[in-house]
Amino acid sequence: MIATPLISLFLLLPTLALGGHNDRMDVRSHARQRNHVRAAALQESESHLLRREFNEAVEHKMARKLAKKGMAFAKRKADGSQCRPRNATIPTTLSRSVTSTATSTVISSTAPSSSVVTSTTDAATTTSSTEQQQITASSTEQQASSTSTADNSGATGQALVSNPTSYSGHTPNGNKAGVSAGDALSWLSGKLGWWYDWSATPSGSCGNAVAVPMIWGGGTADSDDASRLTAFKDLSYVPQYIIGFEEPDCPAGSGSAGLDVETAISIWNQYVVPKGEAGSILVGPSMCKQAAESGWLGPFMAGVTRKPDIMNIHVNKNSAAGINADIDHYYNTYGLPIWVTEFACVDDSTGFIPCTDQSEIDSFIHTAVDIFESDSRIAGYAYSNGYGLGDVWPMVSNGQLTASGQTYLSALSKYH
Structure with missing residues (x-):
C-alpha cells in the first residue's frame, strides 16, 4: 500500500524539476510574442533608422530604465563620445548648415508611398566627431563667404553708380x-x-x-x-x-x-x-x-x-x-x-x-x-x-x- 504512493511521487519528480526552470514571463500573450519576434528581427537589420521605428526594441527598454536612474544612453552603432542624453536637442546650426548630411528622408514601410518620414536626429547623431568638425568649418566658411559677398556687394553698389533705378x-x-x-x-x-x-x-x-x-x-x-x-x-x-x-x-x-x-x-x-x-x-x-x-x-x-x-x-x-x-x-x-x-x-x-x-x-x-x-x-x-x-x-x-x-x-x- 505504501509502495504505490511512493512510485507515483517518484514519477512526478521530473515534471516538478522542469517546472522550476520555467519563467512566468515566458507565458506571453500572442501580441507580446509577435512584438518580441519583430523586435528581434529588426535588431538584426543593418538600418538603424528602421530599428528606431519599432517602439518595443530592446534598446528603448534599456533607455527607459537608464533614464529613470539619471544615466545617459548611447545608441548602438554610434560614436559614444558624440552621443547626447535622451531628450537633448541637436544644435540647429548643424541641421541647417549641411542638409544633405544632417537630414535623412525615409519612406515609411508601413505608410502609403506618398508618406515621407524625416529624421534629423539619427543622421546627425551618427555623424562622427571628425565629420562634425568638418561641418562646423564648412558652415563657418559659408558664413564668412556670405558676409564677404554682402560687404562686397555693398561696396559695389556704392561704386557702380551706373546701376540706379531704371530710367x-x-x-x-x-x-x-x-x-x-x-x-x-x-x-x-x-x-x-x-x-x-x-x-x-x-x-x-x-x-x-x-x-x-x-x-x-x-x-x-x-x-x-x-x-x-x-x-x-x-x-x-x-x-x-x-x-x-x-x-x-x-x-x-x-x-x-x-x-x-x-x-x-x-x-x-x-x-x-x-x-x-x-x-x-x-x-x-x-x-x-x-x-x-x-x-x-x-x-x-x-x-x-x-x-x-x-x-x-x-x-x-x-x-x-x-x-x-x-x-x-x-x-x-x-x-x-x-x-x-x-x-x-x-x-x-x-x-x-x-x-x-x-x-x-x-x-x-x-x-x-x-x-x-x-x-x-x-x-x-x-x-x-x-x-x-x-x-x-x-x-x-x-x-x-x-x-x-x-x-x-x-x-x-x-x-x-
Missing part, C-alpha cells in the same frame, strides 16, 4: 538711340527711338521715332534765334519731350546760345514749365564745357520753379575714359537720368579738334554706343550730325551715307 520711362519708345539733324533719317528708319534738329518744329520723319522739339536760346544769339523762340512759344500742343537751351554757358555766335542764367531762368519758367506741368518730360540745358560747366547749371537748377526731369549733356571726346568722365560728373552731381543729345569724336585736351582718321572714328562710334546702351544712367543718346566737326565725322555727304554714317548704323544694329 526706361525716360526713353522714347524704349529705344535710347537717336540722332541730331534730319538728313540721315531715311537710312536710320527702324533703328531710332527719337531725333531732333535743334528747332521747335522738327522737319522730317523717321517711322515711329519721336521728333523732339527744342527751345534753343533766348531770341538774341543770332539772326535765326528770334524766330526759333517764337516758334516754341507758338506750340499749341503738349510735346512728349522738350529739350532745353543749346550750350548757354558759351558765347553766342559759335553754335551756342550764350544765355545768362537769369534770362534762362525767366524764359524757362515762363514757357517751358507750363508744358512740364501739362505733362511734357523736360530735358535740361546742355553745357558746351561738358564736365567743366563753369558754374552755370547749378544756379539755373536752383532758380527754376520746375527742374528738368532729364539731364542734357554733350560728349565731345575721343576715348571711353572721356565719355565716362562726363557721365560720372553729371550723374554724381545732379542724380538725374541723362540724355547725350550730341556726341562726337573730338580731341578736347588742348582745344576742340575733330577726329579725322576714319579708323579712330569707327572705333569711337562703337565704343560710345556700347557705353550708352549698357549704362542704365543713360536714357537717350544722339549722334551729333551738325557743323564744325570736320569732313570725316558727318553721317551724310553729297546725299549719300558716309563711312561714319555706315558705322553708326552698324553699331545701332547690334541693339536695334
Whole structure:
C-alpha cells in the first residue's frame, strides 16, 4: 500500500524539476510574442533608422530604465563620445548648415508611398566627431563667404553708380538711340527711338521715332534765334519731350546760345514749365564745357520753379575714359537720368579738334554706343550730325551715307 504512493511521487519528480526552470514571463500573450519576434528581427537589420521605428526594441527598454536612474544612453552603432542624453536637442546650426548630411528622408514601410518620414536626429547623431568638425568649418566658411559677398556687394553698389533705378520711362519708345539733324533719317528708319534738329518744329520723319522739339536760346544769339523762340512759344500742343537751351554757358555766335542764367531762368519758367506741368518730360540745358560747366547749371537748377526731369549733356571726346568722365560728373552731381543729345569724336585736351582718321572714328562710334546702351544712367543718346566737326565725322555727304554714317548704323544694329 505504501509502495504505490511512493512510485507515483517518484514519477512526478521530473515534471516538478522542469517546472522550476520555467519563467512566468515566458507565458506571453500572442501580441507580446509577435512584438518580441519583430523586435528581434529588426535588431538584426543593418538600418538603424528602421530599428528606431519599432517602439518595443530592446534598446528603448534599456533607455527607459537608464533614464529613470539619471544615466545617459548611447545608441548602438554610434560614436559614444558624440552621443547626447535622451531628450537633448541637436544644435540647429548643424541641421541647417549641411542638409544633405544632417537630414535623412525615409519612406515609411508601413505608410502609403506618398508618406515621407524625416529624421534629423539619427543622421546627425551618427555623424562622427571628425565629420562634425568638418561641418562646423564648412558652415563657418559659408558664413564668412556670405558676409564677404554682402560687404562686397555693398561696396559695389556704392561704386557702380551706373546701376540706379531704371530710367526706361525716360526713353522714347524704349529705344535710347537717336540722332541730331534730319538728313540721315531715311537710312536710320527702324533703328531710332527719337531725333531732333535743334528747332521747335522738327522737319522730317523717321517711322515711329519721336521728333523732339527744342527751345534753343533766348531770341538774341543770332539772326535765326528770334524766330526759333517764337516758334516754341507758338506750340499749341503738349510735346512728349522738350529739350532745353543749346550750350548757354558759351558765347553766342559759335553754335551756342550764350544765355545768362537769369534770362534762362525767366524764359524757362515762363514757357517751358507750363508744358512740364501739362505733362511734357523736360530735358535740361546742355553745357558746351561738358564736365567743366563753369558754374552755370547749378544756379539755373536752383532758380527754376520746375527742374528738368532729364539731364542734357554733350560728349565731345575721343576715348571711353572721356565719355565716362562726363557721365560720372553729371550723374554724381545732379542724380538725374541723362540724355547725350550730341556726341562726337573730338580731341578736347588742348582745344576742340575733330577726329579725322576714319579708323579712330569707327572705333569711337562703337565704343560710345556700347557705353550708352549698357549704362542704365543713360536714357537717350544722339549722334551729333551738325557743323564744325570736320569732313570725316558727318553721317551724310553729297546725299549719300558716309563711312561714319555706315558705322553708326552698324553699331545701332547690334541693339536695334
